[in-house]
């Protein structure tokens with residue numbers, strides 16, 4: 001852990017940058033190409049302002065919320081991020097324990113460096129030895145759909161057996177975005193690590209990201225990662241994949257990576273259980289909208305038929321508040337988990353989640369909200385509204 005205790009997410013980032021080897025820092029931190037979307041994800045939150053209400057009793061604040069059928073302690077969950085053992089030897093196990101201790105939802109990446117079974121066991125251990133009937137930790141499994149459907153089916157069946165409560169199907173990665181630092185570094189996993197879920201099903205060679213033979217679209221000089229993706233991951237996916245997944249599992253299906261009203265409506269039409277508005281932390285298509293700017297149209301496309309969650313650029317409790325005010329049911333965080341893991345393993349992730357939760361709680365109090373249902377569209381002002389468009393045009397007049 002850094003010598004002085006971090007007091008904001010940015011402190012974890014600075015400390016992690018000093019600790020991580022170049023290859024890992026660049027992989028974790030980078031966005032695609034010029035990283036416009038990466039920056040916009042955070043900047044767009046800063047451009048939104050609050051309309052606080054006063055003289056409300058905020059002596060008790062209830063942060064609890066429901067994600068699918070689970071109650072969690074606050075609307076701040078953990079996004080899937082690959083290869084966490086580059087940050088800390090305990091990697092995904094430490095993140096799972098921290099999430100269980102904080103009673104929040106962890107989404108495990110298909111590309112974890114710890115197998116989903118080991119992560120499931122680690123996430124449970126925090127509650128072991130207690131007599132209280134504590135809820136099982138909420139864990140969802142993020143799925144990349146492989147060209148080889150037997151590989152994919154095997155991953156899904158193992159996720160069910162290991163107790164994961166939902167599949168989060170990432171839909172924004174038919175190919176890997178161009179992350180220039182990874183191309184320059186010829187990024188590949190350090191030799192002592194594997195993509196453990198693949199290695200566990202006898203696909204260790206694939207899991208080492210051995211160079212393949214297929215030309216990589218848009219990559220004149222591919223990283224090991226981009227080559228692996230083009231060799232293994234299915235770029236032909238359409239909405240039919242949701243029906244195929246339904247035919248092999250009863251797990252709830254969440255799509256991650258929706259950014260438009262059209263796709264939100266299609267997702268509902270194809271029967272998904274929830275949507276995560278995400279641009280993959282600005283790592284896929286550069287120049288697409290920030291997630292907080294895309295959120296209102298996705299909410300409109302869904303028209304209350306399924307819950308909408310958001311990730312991308314959440315660095316403050318007030319960002320969570322803004323996302324909820326614009327209609328998200330919960331938020332998920334990516335890179336801050338990796339920074340915190342680097343700095344202090346499980347304790348680091350707990351501290352960072354606690355910090356965000358404390359900031360969120362204070363934002364609620366200062367805005368005059370004592371529970372999540374009191375956070376409304378009228379609590380935020382968008383840049384377009386600040387620019388002189390009368391508030392009545394964008395905010396329903398009914399109070």
Ligand SMILES: Cc1cc2nc3c(=O)[nH]c(=O)nc-3n(C[C@H](O)[C@H](O)[C@H](O)COP(=O)(O)O)c2cc1C
Nearest residue numbers: 028079080081082109170280281312313333334335
């Ligand atoms: C290093 C790294 C690895 C990631 N790996 C995955 C992954 O395996 N699967 C996935 O769906 N998204 C992955 N993502 C995207 C995150 O789930 C999430 O959408 C994004 O990080 C959110 O933005 P934030 O980092 O600004 O919080 C990854 C992101 C990062 C930074």
Ligand SMILES: CCCCCCC(=O)C(=O)O
Nearest residue numbers: 082111144173229233283
């Ligand atoms: C099919 C794309 C795999 C990407 C691997 C991990 C990841 O999501 C990332 O952003 O990096």
